[in-house]
Amino acid sequence: MSGPSRRTLARRLEAVADFSEPSASLEQYLTPADLAAHVCHLAGLHDDLDRPVLDLGTGTGMLAIGASLAGAERVVGVDVDPDALALAGRNAAAVGTGPIEWVRGDAIRHPFALTDGTVISNPPFGAQHGNRHADRAFLEATAEIAAVSYTIHNEDSQSFVESFAADHSATVTHAFRAPLPIGNRFDFHTRSEQTLDAEVFRIEWR
Numbered sequence: 001m002s003g004p005s006r007r008t009l010a011r012r013l014e015a016v017a018d019f020s021e022p023s024a025s026l027e028q029y030l031t032p033a034d035l036a037a038h039v040c041h042l043a044g045l046h047d048d049l050d051r052p053v054l055d056l057g058t059g060t061g062m063l064a065i066g067a068s069l070a071g072a073e074r075v076v077g078v079d080v081d082p083d084a085l086a087l088a089g090r091n092a093a094a095v096g097t098g099p100i101e102w103v104r105g106d107a108i109r110h111p112f113a114l115t116d117g118t119v120i121s122n123p124p125f126g127a128q129h130g131n132r133h134a135d136r137a138f139l140e141a142t143a144e145i146a147a148v149s150y151t152i153h154n155e156d157s158q159s160f161v162e163s164f165a166a167d168h169s170a171t172v173t174h175a176f177r178a179p180l181p182i183g184n185r186f187d188f189h190t191r192s193e194q195t196l197d198a199e200v201f202r203i204e205w206r
Contacts (some may be wrong), residue, residue, distance in 0.1 A: 061088025
């Protein structure tokens with residue numbers, strides 16, 4: 001699938017607005033435009049946007065919007081928070097995308113009868129709650145519905161993700177680090193900003 005360049009994607013995604021009142025319990029952060037553009041551009045290069053695309057825990061809609069801009073014809077963004085879905089809808093309208101379905105629901109208890117989709121997701125890390133690998137539940141849901149996935153995880157997650165994939169007879173085909181700036185937005189944050197070395201994985205499940 002041919003589509004816009006990564007730079008063009010990033011430039012357009014810079015218009016995606018952040019949460020005005022983010023929820024700490026839902027770990028609501030804005031996925032950086034550069035990172036979203038990188039992931040969605042890579043998915044386009046591998047023709048993974050030819051399948052239905054699902055953004056589990058869509059939040060601001062950044063990844064769903066990026067997938068639509070990169071050429072995906074069917075995109076669904078799922079989130080448990082109705083305010084997040086409203087924001088995602090406004091962001092899609094502001095950026096100017098193709099049609100995106102916004103579905104309110106728990107991403108880890110999804111309603112989709114699908115086994116060949118593409119999941120693109122920035123799941124919660126769980127780090128600040130002491131709940132290591134809160135992203136496991138998202139991977140379990142992904143394993144049920146995806147032929148391929150692109151997921152963003154906390155630093156030092158590679159052994160966990162590779163082990164999870166192996167347990168599900170899946171293959172990690174790409175793994176790379178990407179800077180993920182985290183601003184001071186919650187009471188437990190002690191720095192004005194910190195940057196994590198997030199880890200991104202492309203997994204072939206079938």
